[in-house]
Amino acid sequence: MTAETYPEIRDAVAKLCARFPGSYWRGLDRDMAYPQAFVDALTEAGWLSVLIPEAYGGSGLPLSAAAAVLEEMQRAGCNGGACHAQMYTMGTLLRHGSEAQKQTYLPQIAAGRLRLQAFGVTEPTSGTDTGALKTTARLEGDTYIINGQKIWTSRAEHSDLMLLLARTTPLREGMKKTDGLSVILVDMRQARGNGLTIRPIRTMMNHATTEVFFDNLRVPAANLIGEEGRGFRYILTGMNAERILIAAECVGDAKWFIDKATSYAKDRVVFGRAIGQNQGIQFPIARAYANMRAAELMVREALRLYDSGSNPGAEANMAKMLAADASFEAANACIQTHGGFGFAEEYDIERKFRETRLYQVAPISTNLILSYLAEHVLGLPRSY
Numbered sequence: 243m244t245a246e247t248y249p250e251i252r253d254a255v256a257k258l259c260a261r262f263p264g265s266y267w268r269g270l271d272r273d274m275a276y277p278q279a280f281v282d283a284l285t286e287a288g289w290l291s292v293l294i295p296e297a298y299g300g301s302g303l304p305l306s307a308a309a310a311v312l313e314e315m316q317r318a319g320c321n322g323g324a325c326h327a328q329m330y331t332m333g334t335l336l337r338h339g340s341e342a343q344k345q346t347y348l349p350q351i352a353a354g355r356l357r358l359q360a361f362g363v364t365e366p367t368s369g370t371d372t373g374a375l376k377t378t379a380r381l382e383g384d385t386y387i388i389n390g391q392k393i394w395t396s397r398a399e400h401s402d403l404m405l406l407l408a409r410t411t412p413l414r415e416g417m418k419k420t421d422g423l424s425v426i427l428v429d430m431r432q433a434r435g436n437g438l439t440i441r442p443i444r445t446m447m448n449h450a451t452t453e454v455f456f457d458n459l460r461v462p463a464a465n466l467i468g469e470e471g472r473g474f475r476y477i478l479t480g481m482n483a484e485r486i487l488i489a490a491e492c493v494g495d496a497k498w499f500i501d502k503a504t505s506y507a508k509d510r511v512v513f514g515r516a517i518g519q520n521q522g523i524q525f526p527i528a529r530a531y532a533n534m535r536a537a538e539l540m541v542r543e544a545l546r547l548y549d550s551g552s553n554p555g556a557e558a559n560m561a562k563m564l565a566a567d568a569s570f571e572a573a574n575a576c577i578q579t580h581g582g583f584g585f586a587e588e589y590d591i592e593r594k595f596r597e598t599r600l601y602q603v604a605p606i607s608t609n610l611i612l613s614y615l616a617e618h619v620l621g622l623p624r625s626y
């Protein structure tokens with residue numbers, strides 16, 4: 243079995259994205275503004291709820307359908323970073339939430355009345371070492387009291403709900419660092435100004451990311467997802483989905499850069515001939531194409547395994563790394579092909595270049611993927 247590629251979904255998403263051309267993204271970029279109209283259009287068309295089961299108002303499609311949606315968005319020059327999180331954060335609620343929680347939230351999310359776009363894991367002091375996070379949730383009667391800080395909580399200002407990972411059992415001698423963490427759904431509409439403060443962080447690309455502070459924030463204990471102390475495991479399965487989806491976005495970016503570079507190389511005439519006639523211009527684009535195709539095949543393999551019910555850690559990580567490398571290589575070739583024009587805002591290349599650079603670092607950096615492969619696939623000693 244191979245993963246479905248969903249040509250009809252790709253076609254429909256490409257048509258929707260054509261309504262949001264480069265000029266739309268450039269305008270937002272200048273003001274660091276959120277692409278609300280784009281996200282509204284995707285929500286209305288049902289593309290952000292493809293993974294929500296039909297019983298809760300979504301289309302109940304597998305991860306490969308979500309990957310098709312996100313790849314096409316990037317391929318059209320748009321930026322899924324504004325809204326991709328709903329697809330994978332929702333999975334934690336779906337797999338581990340109670341029936342009452344699913345009934346409360348999923349139909350509302352599917353209908354676009356509630357946004358679950360924020361995922362609070364990373365902290366300033368612990369970084370990639372998630373088990374060392376310091377945000378605590380202390381149970382007092384039927385309420386959790388939350389204290390601490392998250393960083394890089396993207397889209398927090400444009401989301402109603404946040405999926406938060408916090409420590410509910412203090413770390414004791416001999417305890418596994420990843421035990422004692424729990425996932426809690428925070429309703430930010432009630433929380434803001436009542437123990438929750440959100441501060442935007444300006445970054446090299448327009449990503450609506452923030453830092454979030456919790457100061458005795460009170461959240462009903464009923465908002466705990468699954469069992470207390472098992473949060474890290476719940477988040478991990480979601481992370482594989484996230485890596486595969488980001489990889490699909492990177493493949494879409496790589497295709498966009500390769501298309502742009504190829505057509506410019508055919509048209510631009512210098513020294514009386516098209517620059518694309520020179521091997522120095524052709525070869526980097528051809529190499530980027532080959533690497534993009536290889537990455538695309540790994541994304542499909544990860545999707546095939548995920549859709550057939552396994553949780554493919556190695557393939558999800560490899561897909562993410564290879565696709566992020568392919569998109570950045572294609573971005574570099576695209577800038578080089580365009581010469582000085584690659585740096586001009588109106589070509590959109592410098593914007594996409596900045597946007598795709600993120601995926602060397604987030605949601606998981608290349609070094610940590612290599613460490614995972616070395617340790618868990620090759621059986622080498624853990625290096626950290």
Ligand SMILES: Cc1cc2nc3c(=O)[nH]c(=O)nc-3n(C[C@H](O)[C@H](O)[C@H](O)COP(=O)(O)OP(=O)(O)OC[C@H]3O[C@@H](n4cnc5c(N)ncnc54)[C@H](O)[C@@H]3O)c2cc1C
Pocket residue numbers: 360361362363364368369370371393394395396397445449451600603604605606607608609610613625626
């Ligand atoms: C724009 C943006 C949006 C983000 N959105 C979110 C979000 O919505 N929610 C969320 O929870 N997080 C989010 N993140 C956080 C992101 O997942 C982290 O930045 C990423 O996982 C890296 O963690 P860090 O920044 O703490 O780097 P660190 O962990 O401090 O690492 C710094 C560098 O050291 C390397 N390194 C660390 N340890 C090792 C080791 N043992 N071996 C080799 N190299 C090592 C890393 O590879 C990295 O290159 C976002 C980040 C950015 C920049």
